Amino acid sequence: MRICSIITSFTSGGAEMLVCNLAEAFAGAGHEAAVFALSDAAQVGNAAETEAMMMARVRQSGARALSLGQAHRNNWIGGALALRRALRSIRPDVIHAHTARALPLIALAMPGVPVVLTHHNSRLSFPAAAFHAFNPIVHAYVAISEQCESLLSGHARKPIHRIMNAANARFQAPEPRRKAAQHPLILAVGTISEQKDYRTLLQAARPITEALAAHGRTVRICIAGGGPMLDRLKTEAAGEPVELLGARGDVDALMRQADLFVNCSLWEGFPIALIEAAMSGLPIVATQVAGNREMVVPGFNGELVPPSDPAALARAIVAMLADDDRYAILSAGALQTARHFSIDNCAAAHLALYDELRAKGRRVGRISAAIRDIPA
DSSP, rough: OEEEEEEOOOSSSSHHHHHHHHHHHHHHHTTTEEEEEOOOOGTTTTTTTHHHHHHHHHHOOOOEEEEEOOOOTTOHHHHHHHHHHHHHOOOOEEEEEETHHHHHHHHHOOOOOOOOEEEOOOSSSOGGHHHHHHHTTTTTEEEEHHHHHHHTTTTTOEEEEOOOOOOOGGOOOOOOOSSSOOOOOOEESSSSSSTTTTHHHHHHHHHHHHHHTTTTTTOEEEEEOOTTTHHHHHHTTTTTOEEEEESSOOOHHHHHSSSSEEEEEEEEEEEHHHHHHHHHOEEEEEEEETTTTTTTOOOTTEEETTTTTTTHHHHHHHHHHHHHHHHHHHHHHHHHHTTTTHHHHHHHHHHHHHHHHHHHHHHHHHHHHHHHHHHO
């Protein structure tokens, strides 16, 4: 099967990481996979180094990776022409858009194959009325969580398939962690954005460091992520005990070094970084919002705290690092949870959906041909 996946740009966001992981899995299973980005990373304020690393990784797996180089999101004619040229080079059997921005270009390019759309968040980034335009283009929708499925069900007029996110196997830890280090590393991973609410982590940082210092422990608090808002966060973080690492291509190594993972988002779809953290055996402290609630089970693999509450976040982190027995239980629970999010299972579910859509298209084609052959 020839599969074309479309993203906004090659960056370290969860949707983009999933698409690249899936492309590797598709290629490994003998399919022809391609990942098209609508824009170069620099055109949308993302790191060119991360783009180069991700494209190289996709190509090393045997899949194709390229950017259409569209600098202006409303240049539909130019984008459609670029997309049509790229599609001709691979002649896909199915197109999977992981950004709604791709749908007008797909409609204008008229590829004549099934189109799938995954919306990667529990909130819409476009007016709900846009579904009136989407529904004639899209043959099936993919929801990455229960909340995303609920959101789509109010607007989508085509079948919705829930396929949970997954992470790359390179994050897999061989066994649970027994306790946090004497001088622990607290790690957050994700694009610097309002959604991730890193301000709350900045405000919690000093209480965390002071509470641990009282017991002779020093702590590193690190945020790995890039994006257009990174410089603003650097300004806000000045003087706070937090390290901003920027976009990183070695998140798996960072998680192996870390002792605890934190997510302080205001909303989520289903964060792949949480899956990566669980696969790494990291106990998790996350905000009690959609997406996070479907992954983090309090007392089993982590703890949930109210969003925008630095004091609650600090208390949960300090308590988790202070109790070795509880920490070990949460690490074991994280590894157990991660087993439900295999990239192989995720890829198989996508391939089954693509096969179903292709079979349905062939049936429709045969019926149309039969109708045309009926004598007048």
